[in-house]
Amino acid sequence: MIARATYDAAAFQELVFPYLQRDPVLNTTLLTAVSDSVHGILNDPEPTVFVSVHDDADEVIGAVMWRPLRGIQLAGLPADLVPPVLDVLAEAVPDAQSVHGSEKSARLFAEQFGARTGRSFAVVDRSRLHVLGEFVAQQADGTARLATEGDLDVLAPMFAAYRLEVGHPGEGAEAVRTWLLQRVERGRLWVWEDGGRVVTMVGHQNPVFGVVRVGPVYTPPEHRGRGYASALTAHVTRHLRDAGDQVCLNTDLANPTSNKIYAAIGYRPVQDFVAYAFS
Missing domain, CATH: 3.40.630.30 (Gcn5-related N-acetyltransferase (GNAT))
Structure with a gap:
């Protein structure tokens, strides 16, 4: 597995949307944020970092993003894909303020990111997606x-x-x-x-x-x-x-x-x- 970062929202959309489309409810936050970024209405003060995860055949198997105003958004990222994403984001945004995701993935990311950057972490929000x-x-x-x-x-x-x-x-x-x-x-x-x-x-x-x-x-x-x-x-x-x-x-x-x-x-x-x- 390998993770790659980009600041190009349009290129990221073309690359990962076919994967995210498989579960558009679970991935709704990521899908809408990328879409708004492409259309110029994501008003963060710094560029967003988009990360795609690829298998050995270079197929997209995961996608996340970091926004200055919202932190790291793991969306539906499985826990086993956290390590390659962590490697990329620890280098790209070592000062990231938060991470949001499923309990297992977010906890694993917080533990490893905190250890890598020398910071502590604590729960600040629990939410539930409804349909x-x-x-x-x-x-x-x-x-x-x-x-x-x-x-x-x-x-x-x-x-x-x-x-x-x-x-x-x-x-x-x-x-x-x-x-x-x-x-x-x-x-x-x-x-x-x-x-x-x-x-x-x-x-x-x-x-x-x-x-x-x-x-x-x-x-x-x-x-x-x-x-x-x-x-x-x-x-x-x-x-x-x-x-x-x-x-x-x-x-x-x-x-x-x-x-x-x-x-x-x-x-x-x-x-x-x-x-x-x-x-």
Whole structure:
């Protein structure tokens, strides 16, 4: 086995997408991040490092990436492919701040990367990938609509608060506004409006290989407990499902409320993931 790194998103997409297409739900995060990078809407402050793993016949058998704002993303990488990936990333990004993947692969990577770079590591997040089963509509006061550029003044502080809440602060006001505008222009951001106020936002990724992932989902604290997030997530889910795509999303296992909400809509667990931070 051998792993190779590149900064060329388009070349990486051409190389690894046939492999990742075999399980587009499990590989959704990697697929959408690469797709956004190719289309110029992955707004990291430094170039992304893309890594492909090849067998002795030079066939792709694994793919991962490192993003400055998200760390090392192992996606569905099997544990036995961690060593060649580690060799490449320990050289390319020795200061990487985190790794995210399945429990076995992420733990093995964290142990070996920590030993190689002389750093300790600790769990900072546990999440679960879900896919939509039988859809169940949800109700709340108000209505759903696509976000517009006119909503940006309301959505910018809302999205900044979301980033802070999930542990990804520091992207800056301009980066937040750019992220929002890019999604608004592509019809990938929705809001729930009640009494003339925008009270919840829900985004979604671009469909890749017939799979589309919902997120982010955020309701400011003062508007919570009224079913807005449930209703808007359900609305967006139905819209995406009716377009013919399989719908999935990630949940934070530390947030039982959101997990209950998504289960009520019809989402069912696929696989758990863990993130380790290095220090």
